[in-house]
Every structure is written in structure tokens, then in C-alpha cells.
Amino acid sequence: MGAPEETRNYRIGEVAERLGVTTRTIRYYEELGLLVPLGDRREGGHRIYDGGSIARLQQVLKLRDLLGLSLDEILALAEEEGALRDTWENDPSDRDRRRVLAQAQPLIMRQLELVRARQITLSRFARELRKTLRTIEQRRAALEAAPVPPSGLTSAGRSSAAR
Amino acid sequence: MGAPEETRNYRIGEVAERLGVTTRTIRYYEELGLLVPLGDRREGGHRIYDGGSIARLQQVLKLRDLLGLSLDEILALAEEEGALRDTWENDPSDRDRRRVLAQAQPLIMRQLELVRARQITLSRFARELRKTLRTIEQRRAALEAAPVPPSGLTSAGRSSAAR
DNA sequence: TTGCTCCTCACGTCACGTGAGGTGGC
DNA sequence: TTGCTCCTCACGTCACGTGAGGTGGC
Numbered sequence: 296m297g298a299p300e301e302t303r304n305y306r307i308g309e310v311a312e313r314l315g316v317t318t319r320t321i322r323y324y325e326e327l328g329l330l331v332p333l334g335d336r337r338e339g340g341h342r343i344y345d346g347g348s349i350a351r352l353q354q355v356l357k358l359r360d361l362l363g364l365s366l367d368e369i370l371a372l373a374e375e376e377g378a379l380r381d382t383w384e385n386d387p388s389d390r391d392r393r394r395v396l397a398q399a400q401p402l403i404m405r406q407l408e409l410v411r412a413r414q415i416t417l418s419r420f421a422r423e424l425r426k427t428l429r430t431i432e433q434r435r436a437a438l439e440a441a442p443v444p445p446s447g448l449t450s451a452g453r454s455s456a457a458r
Numbered sequence: 459m460g461a462p463e464e465t466r467n468y469r470i471g472e473v474a475e476r477l478g479v480t481t482r483t484i485r486y487y488e489e490l491g492l493l494v495p496l497g498d499r500r501e502g503g504h505r506i507y508d509g510g511s512i513a514r515l516q517q518v519l520k521l522r523d524l525l526g527l528s529l530d531e532i533l534a535l536a537e538e539e540g541a542l543r544d545t546w547e548n549d550p551s552d553r554d555r556r557r558v559l560a561q562a563q564p565l566i567m568r569q570l571e572l573v574r575a576r577q578i579t580l581s582r583f584a585r586e587l588r589k590t591l592r593t594i595e596q597r598r599a600a601l602e603a604a605p606v607p608p609s610g611l612t613s614a615g616r617s618s619a620a621r
Numbered sequence: 622t623t624g625c626t627c628c629t630c631a632c633g634t635c636a637c638g639t640g641a642g643g644t645g646g647c
Numbered sequence: 648t649t650g651c652t653c654c655t656c657a658c659g660t661c662a663c664g665t666g667a668g669g670t671g672g673c
Contacts (some may be wrong), residue, residue, distance in 0.1 A: 308626060318627085323663060339670075341627055359662095361576070363523060366662070389601060400591065406461045407587040407594055413524070414580055417573055424570040428563065435559045438552060449592055471652060481653085486637060502644075504653055522636095528634070628670070637660085644654070 304333070305344045314352055321352070329355055330372055362409050375402060467496070468507045477515055483513070492518055492533055525572050538565060 311318045315455045325342075330352055332342035351373075358364045358372065379395045379402075387395065461564065474481045486506075487493045493515055495505040516538075521527045521535065542558045542565075 300562050306626075314611075317664075319569065319663060319665085320508065322629095327662095339628055341671075360526060361580055361583055389604060393598070393601055396601070397592050400594050400598075401585055403590050407584060407591070410580055410584045410587065414577070414584070417524055417580065419575055420524055420568060421573045421577070424566055424583075427566050428570070431559050431566065435556070438556050438559070469652075480638075482637060485655095490636095502654055504645075615629085624665085626670105626671100626672085628668105630667085634664070634666090639657100639659075640656105641656085641658105642654105646650105646653090647650100 303346065305349065307332075307342045307344070308346050310349055312353065312357060313349065316356065324352070324355065324366070327366055329366065329373060344410070358406075362413065372402070372406075417455060465474060466509065468512065470507070471494075473512055473515065474508050479519070487518065487529070490529055490533060492529065492536060517555045518559070519567075525569070525576065535569075537564070550621065 298363075305313075307318045307321055312320055321330065321342075325332065329346065332344055332348070334340075334343055336342060355369055355373070358369045359366070376399070379399050382391055383395050467474075470481045474484055484493065488495065493511065495507055496536070497506055499505060511609075512570050516524075517534070517594050518532055521532045522529070527535075539562070545554055566619055
């Protein structure tokens with residue numbers, strides 16, 4: 296019983312929960328033209344999505360969260376890609392196929408370069424944090440070797456000028 | 459002539475340009491208590507910053523852009539770290555030093571774990587993009603090997619049902 | 622039939638952007 | 648002295664959050 300996962304349909308609440316966003320976010324993206332539900336849904340009907348919708352929304356969230364793109368930038372990307380996908384799926388000639396592939400390639404490469412740039416800055420950040428951790432460790436070790444005993448209760452008589 | 463880079467002072471516009479933000483952003487962060495300029499500056503005087511201010515602002519921007527933290531979360535982190543730094547710089551006892559180091563360590567480790575999580579999701583993203591690129595390449599190669607000649611102009615007589 | 626999820630406004634919020642109008646330092 | 652950068656409001660914008668009040672499907 297139940298449709299196979301591939302062809303299943305989802306309501307907005309299910310999609311939201313799966314991807315860790317609110318339904319408001321999904322409706323807002325629809326308002327911007329970033330994500331269109333299936334079927335007609337003329338005024339008031341419940342929105343319906345499928346696996347493809349989920350995949351596309353996931354892509355939007357990656358571009359937003361991992362690369363920090365604005366929704367306008369993401370929309371531009373999605374429109375370019377959508378046009379290519381449309382051509383690809385509507386019985387294109389071989390010449391059309393060549394053109395679509397030639398235009399899709401730089402689109403993907405640009406994203407990959409953004410990802411690489413992020414990876415580099417993240418690596419630098421990680422290196423700094425590890426260096427800070429090492430410094431802390433060294434100072435702790437130095438203090439362990441120092442005259443003050445590890446069990447604090449015995450150091451009551453430390454000299455101090457005030458009082 | 460001119461003060462050495464270490465002790466130089468900066469106006470808000472210089473700081474903004476160096477870090478790629480607007481002066482508005484810097485003033486907003488001050489409003490939230492995220493970044494306090496040097497000196498008094500009672501009502502209307504120009505804000506002055508030093509190298510330390512720049513370093514702290516840079517840290518804020520990293521947490522915002524690379525880890526996607528909210529300014530509230532960053533503020534909480536900055537306050538914890540600020541308190542520890544204060545203790546550290548005001549002639550602490552050895553016991554204070556131990557405590558500061560013991561509290562600073564998990565603070566840095568938490569950040570490092572966030573960075574690592576991001577690195578993992580970014581790697582996955584990069585892998586997907588590279589896979590897509592390979593698929594595109596393969597399809598292009600397959601089309602190159604296909605009967606349609608590479609130079610488009612010679613394919614005028616392609617058969618088509620419509621007209 | 623009863624909840625539960627969905628729907629559409631619509632105002633609120635966070636993190637700034639963008640002028641208006643004015644003062645101060647190189 | 649003249650620009651240029653700075654200042655403080657203050658309203659606008661982007662990307663949603665958060666109810667209010669109501670309808671529809673399992």
C-alpha cells in the first residue's frame with residue numbers, strides 16, 4: 296500500500312518539516328517565483344508537491360545557506376537552469392542538446408567555484424581555531440607545571456598587596 | 459612618518475572599506491553592543507578604531523557569513539569571550555588563568571565543530587556539482603560522436619516531420 | 622463528526638540600505 | 648577656505664515570523 300517514494304505527493308507541511316523550514320518560507324518562495332506547486336490550485340486549494348519539488352527547494356536552500364546567495368541571485372540561476380531543462384525535456388534536436396549542454400556547463404562551474412572559494416576561507420578559519428586551541432592547551436600545560444597546586448582549596452594564603 | 463601599522467587608528471569609513479561592509483553595518487553593530495569604538499566620543503564625535511577593533515569585527519563577519527550565525531548568537535559568543543579576555547588582561551591570579559583557559563576551550567571547540575559541519579556539507583555539495591559536470595561532459599562527448607556534423611551550417615537538410 | 626492541516630491577509634522583526642540635513646577635521 | 652568624511656534621525660527593504668480568522672480533506 297501507498298505510492299512508491301518516487302511518485303509520492305506531499306503537502307506543504309511535510310515538505311517544510313523534511314527540509315527544516317517553515318511553510319511561510321515555502322509560500323514566500325512561491326511568491327517570488329522560486330518554487331511552483333503542482334496542478335492548478337486555483338485560489339485557496341491546498342498546495343501539492345512531489346519529489347522534484349523537494350529536490351529543487353533543497354537546491355535553493357543550499358545556495359542560500361552554504362553560498363549565501365540572495366533570493367534574487369538564486370532566482371536568476373533557477374530561471375536559467377529551468378529554461379535549459381525545459382528545452383532538454385521537450386524532444387530537442389541534437390543541435391538543441393549541444394546548445395543546452397554548452398550553456399549548462401558554465402552555470403555549474405560558477406557554482407563550483409563559489410563552493411571552492413568558501414571551502415578555502417573555511418579552511419583558513421578552521422586553521423585559526425585549531426591554532427587558538429593549541430595555544431590554550433600549551434598555557435594550561437604550563438600552569439599545570441607551575442607552583443600553584445592543582446587542588447584549589449590548599450592555596451588560601453596567596454600574597455596580595457590589597458588587604 | 460605615520461604611526462606603525464600596529465598602533466594606527468582608523469575612521470569608520472576606512473574600517474568599512476577594509477572589511478567590505480558599509481558604515482551603516484558598523485554603526486548597527488555598535489547599537490547592538492557588538493563593537494565599541496575607542497575613547498569617549500560623547501554625542502556626535504567621530505568614531506575611532508584600532509587594529510584590535512578590525513580583528514574583532516572581522517571575527518563577527520566570519521561567524522555571520524561562514525557559519526550563518528544570527529547577530530544575537532554572535533553577541534552571546536562575543537560577551538562570553540570578552541569577559542574571559544577582560545579577566546585575562548587584568549593581572550589575574552594563576553587560579554583565574556586556569557579558569558579562563560578552561561572556559562575558553564569549549565567556546566573555541568564549539569566554533570570549530572560548526573566549521574567542520576559546514577565543511578562536510580560543502581564537500582557533499584562540491585561532489586554533486588562535479589558529478590553533474592561529468593555527466594554534462596559525457597553527453598557532450600556522446601553528441602560529438604553522433605551523426606550530426608560539428609559545424610552546424612552543413613546540417614541544413616535535417617529530416618523533420620513538420621514541414 | 623471532530624481535529625488537524627491547510628488557506629489568505631496583514632502586521633512584526635531582523636539586518637541592514639538609503640537618503641536628508643547638518644557639523645567637523647585634514 | 649573648500650571638499651570630504653563624518654554625524655544623527657528616519658523611512659525603506661529583504662526574508663521571513665507570527666498570529667487572526669476561516670475553510671477543507673483524512
